[in-house]
Amino acid sequence: MGKTVDKYIPSNIESKWQKKWRDEKIYQPDLDKAKKPFYNLMMFPYPSAEGMHVGNMYAFTGSDIYGRYQRMKGNDVFEPIGLDGFGIHSENYAIKVGRHPKEQAKISQENFYRQLHAIGNAFDWTRTVETYDPNYYKWTQWIFVQLFKAGLAYRKKAPVNFCPSCKTVLADEQVIEARLPSPAGEATGGQGKCERCGSIVEKKELEQWFFRITKYAEKLLENLEKIDWSEKVKIAQKNWIGKSEGAEIEFRIDNSEFKIKVFTTRPDTIFGATYVVLAPDHPIVEKITTREQKELVEKYIKKTRKLSNLNKIREEREKTGVFTGSYCINPVNKEKIPVWIADYVEMGYGTGAIMAVPAHDERDFEFAKKFGLPIKQVISPKRTCVIVHGCPSNKENLIDLSPKNPTGHWIQWARRGLEKIGYKVYIPLMPIPWEPDYETWKKEFEKILVNEESVLIGHSCGCSFLVRWLGESKKKVKKLILVAPAKIAKENASEAIKKLYDFEINQEIKKNISEVVIFISDNEEERIKKSAEMFRESLGASLIELTGKGHFTYDDMGTDEFPELLNIVISLEEVYIGEGKIINSGELDGLKVPSEMDKVLKWIEKKGIGKRQTQFHLRDWLVSRQRYWGAPIPIIYCDKCGVQPVSEKDLPVLLPDVKDWKPKGTGKSPLATVESFVNTSCPKCNGKAVRETDVCDTFLDSAWYFFRYTSTEFNDKAFDSERVKKWLPVDMYIGGAEHAVLHLLYSRFMTMVLKDLGFIQFDEPYKKFRAHGLIIAEGKKMSKSKGNVINPDDYVKKYGADTLRMYLMFMGPFADGGDFRDAAIEGIYRFLTRVWQLIQSTDDKDSTREEKKILNKTIKEVTKDIESLNYNTAIARLMELLNFISRENSASLETKENLLLLLSPFAPHIAEELWGRIGQKFSVHRQSWPSFDEKYLHEEEVTIVVQVNGKFRDSIKIQSSESKAQNHIEEIARKSGKVLKYLEGKETKQLIYIEGKIINFVTN
């Protein structure tokens, strides 16, 4: 050894190879002839003018590694790149720097592409796509026209989210932090903030274009089952689509022919509907409001409208509403129930009307409580109640729960009463002879499931147990009831009893219990009264003294009134939303819900009261923007012919170059002032007509770009169907989870539409999608406003792209992201420098068996790790292999070659350079991915861990051929001095042997 080599200087090799790769077209598959097409796509970036940040680079690198790996596996990998530079982000930036968006786009494009070149990705640079290029947006407009013709694009006046700062309408998805409480807030229509600029969004009524994505709600949901996507993104989409199943039920207005349809997911609670609520803007409100209530109702409607424009975020969601004066008839029990209006019901969801079941819905409950409306319980809850009795006066009677025993008597009564109202009652039995032993009691008691819905009843000494336990365990329970709590004066008590009461009442338990009630009768003995008083004071409990009745003395617990008292205290003072049995509901009584909901629905349909109904949270996609920097919506309005799409031969509708392009804030696009743009002729009658002046949402641009990549040279079609057939759906799509419901849902929708219109044969755009993690800087999200955006340029300059790529990937699992810190990057640089040195300076020798083993193991592990996107551990394996070479100070040529092949997806430049230097032909990136041979992975010697009682005591080495010989291994293990020590004088009760792994002596 000892060959001297030149220093590793990344800048000397990186741009050199980047140029060579381009010249040799090694990353340009022949899209028509490729035999094994593999479409490796990453979400295309919005090119901020500041340029790429390490977060972008993280995503690109992770995707690139996967693509490079697939290429080496023999696939024709297509890895395109482009820019999503149309739209509000880009325009806002242009406003900020005071430059025309078109001009700014040019600058951003140049800068972004320069950076993208520098990171060494295997992009096909001949097929770039920019959304603001007329050759691209021509086809965005063409898609709009197709949707229009198919009836999937429509116009309607709608209250929309309007951002006063961006001066445009936003889709629901682009409004964030909606409905958060604010300290000074007042109720509003539920405003949030603009996704882009953070301004508070207003509601405005405007004519808007929508895409009928709701038509595909069911399919968008259903298909999630069949695609291989990150689970969290699937869940996010599922939640966003928000399917809920229930019933639509019709309520007749009393003394009138009007009917109100309500949607409910809880048809099982219909007997508990005690009033009906309409959204304030429900069209029927006007018709059913009585003369007496008219003024109030109108005032309320006005107020809610005004509030929606007040840009204030509601505070405590205090319920408001007014009575309309009308009643309707509950169809199941013919009860006359009032009709109210309230802004907690929204016109936009369901039918804009609800049946209110205050006993089983929190919002209805709140409302009912505020306005004194009746609450009727129809679901009996599944709750637990634990009765802990006290010490008996006579030990023998303790577990005698028959009514003969006074204690037994009241317990039986309480149980019966509680079970009647739906409680599952537990009565833990104490051991006999009874000892006030808290620890034993606790062990028994904790076997019972106690949760927030539980009611605990303590009697006498049982009270002390419970209070002490609640203090210790910090459990939350619904209610604590203490019956005649006893506190025995410590000085007179036996040791055991003293111990029982030796605890402090923990103040925290007050927080954990909704209510504490203490029962005591006035003729209880002083001692008990005093202790009741003590518990009351410490727990803030209400004390119910049963004056004059005398039922609750120790000797006479068993009266009929007692369980009824419990009933009063336990029932009906809170909402219950959980599962249970239907009660008070006539024919429905006894059904279990939700498990027997189907029977309820059948019954409702049979009775003709209502029908099954499914609702989705998903709303139609609002696509118009009152802005300049976007694709003009290709629609023409003609007085004679109405709304007409621009004919396809006239596309694109070019975005005119105008000086006055800044948003107006009038609800109209800047294009509206450009007469030469607005005035046109009707495509149908050729008469005078005007153009639509709004532009398309930028999410439309990005909803189909992956089709265009395959067909950039075609100017007569959006995409070539043969190409698309060959390359799509995308094999691997990598992107940020922040687009979980925006871009990903829209592009799925667009694909479904294109399929239904006959342009393509598949309905899902991305076979496999993986979300990468977020890169943060110094523990915070990177953002321009925080000034902590990290630009990769500096790092590329200092360490080279290879080092930065690997550092980013080494931080942690690709799906997790990480915190970017300067310090650790040195480690990777050191690694690559060592690769540079060792590959060149070490002598070539034949592989030893050990070397073959570690090499094959490395190949196996790195392959597995890349496939699961665990790049961090793949890199660790490469380091281990290098450490081996370093230790041995030699390596076979085979090992060196394979190391470079394994390294090449991660650090493409250095791998290419060294590949040449060890005498191989260009290019390392055209080689096949190495395979491993199982025979080298097999160990000759295995280490058996010797445990005594599950604890590691020694390890022994044996030939792997002997690993089946348990007796032999036991013999060796027993001889080990370390093990002997632990086995001495002890009997081996059990011996566990796991072949080739572990031998465990279990002694007593």
Added chain:
RNA sequence: GCCCAGGUGGCGAAAUUGGUAGACGCGAUAGGUUUAGGACCUAUUGUCCAUAAGGACUUGGGAGUUCGAGUCUCCCCUUGGGCACCA
């Protein structure tokens, strides 16, 4: 409030899916090399006890299952992220 993902050394993180916890890297300490610093090389590095051999403890907390738990079960705490008056 609901849903999702996390919580392992000083730090980023591994762990064959129930079998020696802490691979790999950063940082730190000591030594070598160097005029010096840097770079590089070698060794050590979870915590505690012990002069040592050695021992005990340890994966947010608590209980449980098991010969054996970071991994499985239950409860709790906590940090991110998403959704939210959705009927």
